[in-house]
Amino acid sequence: MGVGCARGARKGYGGQPPGRPRGPVRVSALACPVAAAIDCDGIGRRASDGLRAEVALYPKPGLVSPVDSGAHDDMDAAVMIRSADTLEPWFAALARAGAAGSGMGRLRAIGIEAEAAMMAATGGVNTHRGAIFGMGLLCAAAGFRARYGAGGTLGAIVAGRWGREIGQGPVALHSHGSVVARRHATGGARAEAAGGFPSLYRIALPALAEGRRLAADPDAHRVHALFALIVGVDDTNLLYRGGSDGLAFAQAKARGFLDAGSVAAPGWRDRAIAIHRAFAARRLSPGGCADLLAMALFVEAVA
Ligand SMILES: CC(C)(COP(=O)(O)OP(=O)(O)OC[C@H]1O[C@@H](n2cnc3c(N)ncnc32)[C@H](O[C@H]2O[C@H](COP(=O)(O)OP(=O)(O)OP(=O)(O)O)[C@@H](O)[C@H]2O)[C@@H]1O)[C@@H](O)C(=O)NCCC(=O)NCCS
Ligand SMILES: Nc1ncnc2[nH]cnc12
Numbered sequence: 001m002g003v004g005c006a007r008g009a010r011k012g013y014g015g016q017p018p019g020r021p022r023g024p025v026r027v028s029a030l031a032c033p034v035a036a037a038i039d040c041d042g043i044g045r046r047a048s049d050g051l052r053a054e055v056a057l058y059p060k061p062g063l064v065s066p067v068d069s070g071a072h073d074d075m076d077a078a079v080m081i082r083s084a085d086t087l088e089p090w091f092a093a094l095a096r097a098g099a100a101g102s103g104m105g106r107l108r109a110i111g112i113e114a115e116a117a118m119m120a121a122t123g124g125v126n127t128h129r130g131a132i133f134g135m136g137l138l139c140a141a142a143g144f145r146a147r148y149g150a151g152g153t154l155g156a157i158v159a160g161r162w163g164r165e166i167g168q169g170p171v172a173l174h175s176h177g178s179v180v181a182r183r184h185a186t187g188g189a190r191a192e193a194a195g196g197f198p199s200l201y202r203i204a205l206p207a208l209a210e211g212r213r214l215a216a217d218p219d220a221h222r223v224h225a226l227f228a229l230i231v232g233v234d235d236t237n238l239l240y241r242g243g244s245d246g247l248a249f250a251q252a253k254a255r256g257f258l259d260a261g262s263v264a265a266p267g268w269r270d271r272a273i274a275i276h277r278a279f280a281a282r283r284l285s286p287g288g289c290a291d292l293l294a295m296a297l298f299v300e301a302v303a
Contacts, residue, residue, distance in 0.1 A: 044092025062279030
C-alpha cells in the first residue's frame with residue numbers, strides 16, 4: 001500500500017498560504033505521483049455539485065431553497081451556495097487524503113479545517129457541518145477507490161477503512177447531535193457513516209431510481225427521494241428542534257405524500273409545497289436528509 005503517499009500527505013498538508021484564497025494546500029498530491037494522477041479536483045467538484053443541486057431543489061419540507069428559507073431565519077440559498085463553493089477544495093483535499101491512504105486522524109483534521117472555512121464563509125452559520133462529515137468521508141473513499149481499485153460501494157469503503165474509528169471518535173458534549181443522542185438514543189450522522197451509509201444505499205439511491213420510473217422531471221426524482229429519506233431517517237435536526245413529536249409529524253407528512261402517489265400523482269407539487277409550509281410553520285428542518293440527498297447525487301455522479 002502507498003506508505004510513501006501517506007507520509008507525503010501528512011507532511012505536505014498545511015494552513016493557509018499568504019496571498020492565496022483560503023483552501024487546502026495541494027502538496028500531498030505532488031508528493032505522490034500516483035495519487036496526483038487521480039482527478040481529486042473532479043471528485044471535489046462533484047461533491048459540491050451535489051450540495052448545490054440540493055440547495056437548488058424546490059419544494060423541500062422546511063429546508064432552504066432559492067424560493068425561500070423554510071424553517072430557517074439565519075440562512076438563505078445564497079449563503080448555502082457560498083458554503084458549497086467554499087467546500088469544493090476541501091472535498092478535493094479529502095479525496096487526495098483518501099488516495100494517499102490516510103487514516104481517520106488525518107481526515108478528521110481536514111474536516112475540522114473545512115468546518116472552520118465554512119463558518120468563515122457564512123459568517124458563523126452552520127450550513128453544512130453534517131455534509132462536510134458525510135460527503136467528506138465519501139470523497140476520501142472515492143480517492144481511495146481510484147488509487148487502490150477497491151471493490152464495493154463508497155459507503156462500504158468508509159465503513160471498512162474508517163468505521164471503527166468513526167464510532168469511537170471524540171463526541172462533543174454539547175453539540176445538538178450529542179444532546180439528541182442522549183435524549184432519544186439515536187446515532188445521527190456518526191452512526192450513519194460508521195455503518196456505511198445505510199440510508200443512502202437502502203433509501204436514497206433506490207428512491208432516486210424509483211422516482212425516474214414515476215416521473216420525467218429530474219426535480220421530481222429528487223423530491224421523491226427526499227420524502228423517502230424523511231420517512232426512513234432519524235434526522236437529528238428534526239429531533240433537536242421538534243423532539244419525538246416533531247420527528248413523528250415530519251415522518252407522517254412524508255409518508256402521506258408517498259402514499260398519495262408521490263410525484264406520479266397530479267398536483268404533487270402543490271401538495272409538497274403545503275408540506276414544506278407546514279414544516280416551516282413548526283420550525284422543522286430535515287437538514288440530515290438534505291445532506292443524504294446531496295450524497296446520493298454525488299455517488300451517482302462518480303459511479
Ligand atoms: C460527527 C459530526 C457530524 C458532529 O456531530 P454531532 O454530534 O453534531 O452529530 P449529528 O447531529 O448527528 O450530526 C450533525 C449534522 O449531521 C446531519 N444529520 C442529522 N441527522 C443525520 C442523520 N441521521 N444521518 C446523517 N446526517 C445527519 C445534520 O447536518 C445538516 O443540518 C445542519 C443544519 O441544520 P440546522 O437546522 O441549521 O441546525 P443547527 O445549526 O445544528 O441548529 P439550529 O439552527 O437548530 O439552532 C447542517 O450541518 C447540515 O449539514 C446535523 O446537523 C462532525 O461534525 C464531526 O465530528 N466533525 C469532526 C470532523 C471529522 O471527523 N470529519 C471527518 C472527515 S470529513
Ligand atoms: N437546504 C438546506 N436547508 C437547511 N438545512 C440544510 N442542510 C443541508 N441542506 C440544507
